[in-house]
Amino acid sequence: MRQITLLGPQRLEPTLIQAVRAQNISGKIATVTAGWQEREDEDRELHEHLESRTINLRLYDRVSRIFEHDPGLRDAFRTRQDRLKELQRFYRIRLDHVLQAARELVAIDEQSDLLDGHLASAIRDLQLLDEEHLENVRRIHEHYEHEVDPGGRDEVRRQRDEVRAILTDCDALAIAGGHVAILLNRLRLLDIPTASEGKPLFLWSAGAMAMSERIVLFHDSPPQGQGNPEVLEAGLGVVGGVVPLPHARRRLRLYDRSRVALFARRFSPATCVTLDEGSRVDMTDTGWQSTKGTRKLLETGEVKELSA
Amino acid sequence: MNRVSMEAFTHPLAVQELASRQDLSAEAVAQFIDEHTFPLVEGTSITFLYRGRADAVYLHQWIYGLPSAQPFHRLGDHDVWYLVQEIPEKSRFEYKLEVVQGDQHRLIQDPLNPQIARDPFGANSVCHGAGYEVPDWTEPDPEARTGRIERMIVQSKALGGRRMVSVYVPARFRPDRRYPLLIAHDGGDYLKFSGFKTVLDNLIHRLEIPSMIVALTHPRRRLREYADHEPHAAFIAEELLPALEFTYPLIDVDDARGLLGASFGAVAALSTAWRYPGKFGRLFLQSGSFAFTDIGPHSRGPAFDPVVEFVNGFRKNPIAVSEKIYLTCGVYESLIYENRSLLPILQGTGMEVKFVESRDGHNWENWRDTFRGGLSWLFPGPLWMVYE
Structure with a gap:
């Protein structure tokens, strides 16, 4: 298994360099800051933090250039994104109702085998809806790939080759957070999972989400709406068995046992891991090691240290 | 909500216990005052207390429906006066x-209450009822990047002369990006009395609203310019907006363009949108002075004459002027009636309208407290998609 490190947010108290040193990485480090969108190149602090050893792959800029060279691909991409947004909207409407039933059941404080059965079914309903959504998303992607064949297009091939060449010279890849869908789309179009195969990975916030198996959007206290966690789509699947939860302290009501329990049960068997400032999970062949304060959501509604 | 007699309480209040003591000493009274903060909130009962020489003491609170001056009771023969009032939970009012x-x-x-709120006329003491908390997003957040306020001068033919406009430019502004625009009436007062800049910094930092440009206007003859004044609307739509579009990279669609105003400012916002339907896709109307008459004259004074004429006309022939309207009013304001009356008329035009009431009065902190709900509804931020 390749070495993968998940980290908490890096803006205020960066800990990336400690993680890099812990893995004895002394060479160049490729970085992806495409989630920052047009601020992609505002990476001086990151560069300095990593002892000026970074090379930014500039995926946001590369994809912009691909679209400039290949308007047909751009249009097909936009059409796909519109379809995905529409799909997400319909999924959200159904999710609201299914989730509400599960919430009401999980909030009942009674010992009853009948209640347990209904709650289990309600959670299964949720999981089925999520799975159906993932399948619908997959079909849209499949159709797009079949119709457009992005990997076979000249400018995409050229950019992929450049990225692969840069990565060959680097000892590791660090992927920052930002806009998770924009980041995911850039990583996918430039085939970063293949190009970075075997390289140690350092991932934080949306970077961790995009490389996971399933991207879960979440916020328990948004200014509008119920704060229903929702599946966006499958991630790139490089990080298995984890639902990364960046800024969990700020975004989740971790004291609310009902919500925590429901979250953990819905996404089981994956482990829902909080990634706050200072969090770190080193994933290796022998298992996971994490820093204090990196926690997991339990099906009991508790939130416990990941390494405990 | 009424002033209540002491006997009405099942459980004695702190001041009630104090008053019932025999041979109440000056030391005991002083100790009582030292040990409590005032106004003293005990559930929905609030005790106001004044210490000092007086022949009488009255509470003047800006709560529509209650007597404007309520007398305090003297505590024995001490120079201490008190009043207990019943106030619903989550109330906030000024007095x-x-x-x-x-x-x-x-x-x-109130000398015993450090909480004050400022407004263009000075400052008032503030009472926070049980369960009311100053929203944390109104306080400076050291993690939030801060925007800046720029000044621009607009030459106005419509209003005559030069008009200074303050412009909030968000942190990490980039000229190669396009931004939504909000034009705020009484912008200077929003900055001074509603902590608007801090609120914008925080809501943008929290991703609850997008990075946006906010133009903050400063009226000269407010009651005239804001009372359905055609030149004012022309200034906003035909002079200020183009000047902003020339100076800043703005998203050129109506749903990325909004107007904000409170009180007469809300009238100005609605009136401007009405004169330029479709131009401003987002309206945020706070405690609008939407006075109207069904029959006969109104009783709000001559400054309201053009307002009443406008609102009467709008009520008679309502049209969709925008896509979304966030309408707010405090239930302790006299204007709650007018705003509640306006709601079905706005909804009947097909516009998407959200109406929110607060237990507060006609003041700048009430309007501050509705910013999060209103701005995030009108201009939703990338909260769900961005994880930095």
């Missing part, structure tokens, strides 16, 4: 004390 000595009547802030 002053009137202290009468001989023929002198002084209107003062």
Whole structure:
């Protein structure tokens, strides 16, 4: 298994360099800051933090250039994104109702085998809806790939080759957070999972989400709406068995046992891991090691240290 | 919500226990005052207390429906006066004390209450009822990047002369990006009395609203310019907006363009949108002075004449002027009736309207407290998609 490190947010108290040193990485480090969108190149602090050893792959800029060279691909991409947004909207409407039933059941404080059965079914309903959504998303992607064949297009091939060449010279890849869908789309179009195969990975916030198996959007206290966690789509699947939860302290009501329990049960068997400032999970062949304060959501509604 | 007699309480309040003591000493009274903060909130009962020489003390609170001056009771023969009021949970209101000595009547802030709110006329004491908390997003957040306020001068033919406009430019502004625009009436007062810049910094930092440009206007003859004044609308739509579009990279669609105003400012916002339907896709109307008459004259004074004419006309022939309207009003304002009356008329035009009431009065902190709900509804931020 390749070495993968998940980290908490890096803006205020960066800990990336400690993680890099812990893995004895002394060479160049490729970085992806495409989630920052047009601020992609505002990476001086990151560069300095990593002892000026970074090379930014500039995926946001590369994809912009691909679209400039290949308007047909751009249009097909936009059409796909519109379809995905529409799909997400319909999924959200159904999710609201299914989730509400599960919430009401999980909030009942009674010992009853009948209640347990209904709650289990309600959670299964949720999981089925999520799975159906993932399948619908997959079909849209499949159709797009079949119709457009992005990997076979000249400018995409050229950019992929450049990225692969840069990565060959680097000892590791660090992927920052930002806009998770924009980041995911850039990583996918430039085939970063293949190009970075075997390289140690350092991932934080949306970077961790995009490389996971399933991207879960979440916020328990948004200014509008119920704060229903929702599946966006499958991630790139490089990080298995984890639902990364960046800024969990700020975004989740971790004291609310009902919500925590429901979250953990819905996404089981994956482990829902909080990634706050200072969090770190080193994933290796022998298992996971994490820093204090990196926690997991339990099906009991508790939130416990990941390494405990 | 009424002033209540002490006997009405099942459980004695702190001041009630104090008053019931026999041979109440000055030391005991002083100790009581030292041990409590005032106004003293005990559930929905709130005790106001004044210490000092007086012939009478009154509570003047800006709560529509209650007597404007409510008398305090003297505590024994001490120079201490108190009043207990029942206030619903999550209320917030502003008040002053009137202290009468001989023929002198002084209107003062509550000396025992450090909470004050400022407005263009000075400052009032503030009472926070049980369950009310100042929203954390109104306080400076050291993690939030801060925007800046720029000044621009607009030459106005419509209003005559040069008009200074303050412009909030968000942190990490980039000229190669396009931004939504909000034009705020009484912008200077929003900055001074509603902490608007801090709120914008925080909501943008929290991703609850997008990075946006906010133009903050400063009226000269407010009651005239804001009372359905055609030149004002022309200034906003035909002079200020183009000047902003020339100076800043703005998203050129109506749903990324909004107007904000409170009180007469809300009338100006609605009136401008009505004169330029479709131009501003987002309206945020706070405690609008939407006075109207069904029959006969109104009683709000001559400044309201053009407002009443406008609102009467709008009620008669309502049209969709925008896509979304966030309408707010405090239930302790006299204008709650007018705003509730306007709601179905706005909804009947097909516009998407959200109406939110607060337990507060006609003041700048009430309007501050509705910013998060209103701005995030009108201009939703990338909260769900961005994880930095």
